[in-house]
Amino acid sequence: MNYNVNEKGYYGEFGGAYIPEMLYPNVEELRQNYLKVMADPSFQKEFDQLLKDYVGRPSPLYFAKRLSEKYNTKIYLKREDLNHTGAHKINNTIGQILMAKRLGKHRIIAETGAGQHGVATATVCALMGLECIVYMGEIDIKRQAPNVARMKMLGATVVPALSGSRTLKDATNEAIRDWINNPVDTHYIIGSAIGPHPYPDMVTKFQSVISEEIKWQLKEHEGRENPDYVVACIGGGSNAAGTYYHYLHEDDVNIIAVEAAGLGVDSGESAATSVLGKEGIIHGCKTLLMQTNDGQITEPYSISAGLDYPGVGPMHAHLCKTGRAEFMAITDDEAMKSGLELCKLEGIIPAIESSHALAIFEQKTFKPDDVVVVSLSGRGDKDLNTYINYFNL
Amino acid sequence: MNRINQKLQEDKKLLSIYFTAGYPNINDTVSIIQDLEKNGVDMIEIGLPFSDPLADGPTIQASSTQALKNGMTTEVLFGQLKGIRQSVDIPLIIMGYFNPIFQYGVETFCKKCQEIGIDGLIIPDLPVDVYHEKYQAIFENYGLINVFLITPQTSDERIRYIDSISNGFIYMVSSASTTGAKVGFGDQQTQYFERIGNMNLNNPQIVGFGISNNQTFTQATQYAKGAIIGSAFVKYVTNEGVGSIKKFITGIKN
Ligand SMILES: Cc1ncc(COP(=O)(O)O)c(C=O)c1O
Numbered sequence A: 001m002n003y004n005v006n007e008k009g010y011y012g013e014f015g016g017a018y019i020p021e022m023l024y025p026n027v028e029e030l031r032q033n034y035l036k037v038m039a040d041p042s043f044q045k046e047f048d049q050l051l052k053d054y055v056g057r058p059s060p061l062y063f064a065k066r067l068s069e070k071y072n073t074k075i076y077l078k079r080e081d082l083n084h085t086g087a088h089k090i091n092n093t094i095g096q097i098l099m100a101k102r103l104g105k106h107r108i109i110a111e112t113g114a115g116q117h118g119v120a121t122a123t124v125c126a127l128m129g130l131e132c133i134v135y136m137g138e139i140d141i142k143r144q145a146p147n148v149a150r151m152k153m154l155g156a157t158v159v160p161a162l163s164g165s166r167t168l169k170d171a172t173n174e175a176i177r178d179w180i181n182n183p184v185d186t187h188y189i190i191g192s193a194i195g196p197h198p199y200p201d202m203v204t205k206f207q208s209v210i211s212e213e214i215k216w217q218l219k220e221h222e223g224r225e226n227p228d229y230v231v232a233c234i235g236g237g238s239n240a241a242g243t244y245y246h247y248l249h250e251d252d253v254n255i256i257a258v259e260a261a262g263l264g265v266d267s268g269e270s271a272a273t274s275v276l277g278k279e280g281i282i283h284g285c286k287t288l289l290m291q292t293n294d295g296q297i298t299e300p301y302s303i304s305a306g307l308d309y310p311g312v313g314p315m316h317a318h319l320c321k322t323g324r325a326e327f328m329a330i331t332d333d334e335a336m337k338s339g340l341e342l343c344k345l346e347g348i349i350p351a352i353e354s355s356h357a358l359a360i361f362e363q364k365t366f367k368p369d370d371v372v373v374v375s376l377s378g379r380g381d382k383d384l385n386t387y388i389n390y391f392n393l
Numbered sequence B: 001m002n003r004i005n006q007k008l009q010e011d012k013k014l015l016s017i018y019f020t021a022g023y024p025n026i027n028d029t030v031s032i033i034q035d036l037e038k039n040g041v042d043m044i045e046i047g048l049p050f051s052d053p054l055a056d057g058p059t060i061q062a063s064s065t066q067a068l069k070n071g072m073t074t075e076v077l078f079g080q081l082k083g084i085r086q087s088v089d090i091p092l093i094i095m096g097y098f099n100p101i102f103q104y105g106v107e108t109f110c111k112k113c114q115e116i117g118i119d120g121l122i123i124p125d126l127p128v129d130v131y132h133e134k135y136q137a138i139f140e141n142y143g144l145i146n147v148f149l150i151t152p153q154t155s156d157e158r159i160r161y162i163d164s165i166s167n168g169f170i171y172m173v174s175s176a177s178t179t180g181a182k183v184g185f186g187d188q189q190t191q192y193f194e195r196i197g198n199m200n201l202n203n204p205q206i207v208g209f210g211i212s213n214n215q216t217f218t219q220a221t222q223y224a225k226g227a228i229i230g231s232a233f234v235k236y237v238t239n240e241g242v243g244s245i246k247k248f249i250t251g252i253k254n
Helices: A021-039 A041-055 A065-071 A089-102 A116-128 A138-143 A145-153 A168-181 A199-207 A209-222 A238-247 A314-322 A332-346 A352-358 A380-391 B003-009 B026-038 B058-069 B074-081 B098-104 B106-116 B128-141 B156-165 B187-197 B214-221 B231-240 B242-253
Strands: A061-063 A074-079 A107-112 A131-137 A157-161 A186-189 A229-233 A254-262 A278-282 A285-289 A325-331 A371-376 B014-020 B043-048 B092-096 B120-122 B145-150 B170-173 B205-208 B226-229
Touching: A021 A041, A021 A089, A021 A168, A021 A199, A021 B145, A041 A089, A061 A209, A065 A074, A065 A332, A074 A209, A089 A107, A089 A116, A089 A186, A089 A199, A089 A238, A107 A116, A107 A168, A116 A131, A116 A145, A131 A138, A131 A168, A138 A145, A138 A157, A145 A157, A145 A380, A157 A168, A168 A186, A199 A209, A199 A238, A199 A314, A209 A238, A209 A371, A229 A238, A229 A352, A238 A254, A238 A314, A238 A371, A254 A314, A254 A332, A254 A352, A278 B098, A285 A314, A314 A325, A325 A332, A332 A352, A332 A380, A352 A371, A352 A380, B014 B026, B014 B058, B014 B205, B014 B231, B014 B242, B026 B043, B026 B074, B026 B242, B043 B058, B043 B074, B058 B231, B074 B098, B074 B106, B092 B098, B098 B106, B106 B128, B128 B145, B128 B156, B145 B156, B156 B170, B187 B205, B214 B226, B214 B242, B226 B231, B231 B242
Parallel strands: A074 A371, A107 A131, A107 A186, A131 A157, A229 A254, A229 A371, A254 A325, B014 B043, B014 B226, B043 B092, B092 B120, B120 B145, B145 B170, B170 B205, B205 B226
Antiparallel strands: A061 A074, A278 A285
């Protein structure tokens, strides 16, 4: 079984490029060039250099001793929270900004949910001196205020998305509309492993540095490259794609994908796409998405803005359908509790997105000598308001 | 012969109107269609509303949202259109995004269209390749014409490819934009219209996006077989209601 994208842009039956003709020239230009550009030694050199000197990679693979003791298994945390700007998102934006420059684009647009991708995009635009416009749902602008301020300080224009549910899905719609209206000079930096081909593959490849590092880091710790499990939360699926990438075809590595159940999978307020979703088309790709019987996309819910998305990247839809990955759903309450637990046991304040991945230890029992690597995709600074309100701190 | 092909043979410039089904009120669909025909419109695009209309600007987004709130669904629309051919002769095209059609089942959808007397479909986010590979045979089996878009950025080579797969007309988007974003044409547009005109394509072209009044209609049809008005009509209906469609159409035609 192949879990990577095929030459037509599909993961099994998922993926493709379901885009209006207005977007075709842009997406086609990218499709024709992305692999060539990424294979160019000068691109690789610049990308690696920036990841090292600017982002601070490699990010540590940390053995979480007290957490491991509590759950009686070996838990390693891949510390993407220690990256510059506080999440894995910057791995992708560094890659894409270099791509945009090589394609001769000088105007950058992006969508953002939690604001982490918006901040990461604003950051690389400042770094490269490019104009930056970030679309963000009006609701998310309110619940992630510190990140809005950061984007503004970095010189980006933040445009509120006022349509639909006014969250990530709608911000993505607005970004796509902007791209339709600016077909020549603009590059759209999509923030997750979603969108029309080649985006899911390109984003996955930029994020694959995560599992590339886990391999040699785990070898140092445990004398073996392959853990028994890799675990990541899934919004659109970029930190997960990066965490899984080099293990997709390693049969001895189990893959766990963690979705946001919101108030509960059956509560009507959830973002657990693999359970609630059906095959369909969202934001230019065929994948699993939450929708009515009539094919209208429904509004998801999660306490975590970064997981509040009605779809999932096509690679993950394929991993789900083939059974390669085990999908788990974690509620708001479970995630918040596990987030606080990590603070107390390890002195790390995680992003609420990442807290979802940590919460699986309450649901699933691992063997004492199992090695479980969890992607700690981001830090909790941006979520302080939510933590304060939730725990009455 | 399909009504679209018949209409395209008429020796006149064609006026096509887009409206969102179920807007402003759920039951306006049929009366709008009848009114448009009565007032001399040549062809109609019935918009099947979608929650996330990526290629549309604020006007059609808002009408789609309202139509869905009003309770419009694929099934409701088909119910309303049943029997439409007893009163309406001009070509009817359904314009909608792919996901609702995909959920309905592409073949079932096409079959239903044929039963009702729909002549064609415009599905902006169904790519030409996927159509050609997976769905063309089905569409043709049910006598439906699928209409593709081209834009000023579409390469000549791709236009020729799209022309080879089309069997009705080509929807010539006047400028790279979402619907309702720009009004009127400049030199860039006229050069583009001329360039396409000079390609001598097999399929006639109908211009859409940016047409709102008699002046822009006349300009567009100087280079093309017809023109489509969408956002301007939806806006008009929003402001003036469905009672004065005649005034709008008369304004376009002279
Ligand atoms: C810290 C963090 N983790 C995870 C996500 C979810 O995105 P993805 O599934 O693309 O990794 C986000 C998105 O904003 C995030 O900020």
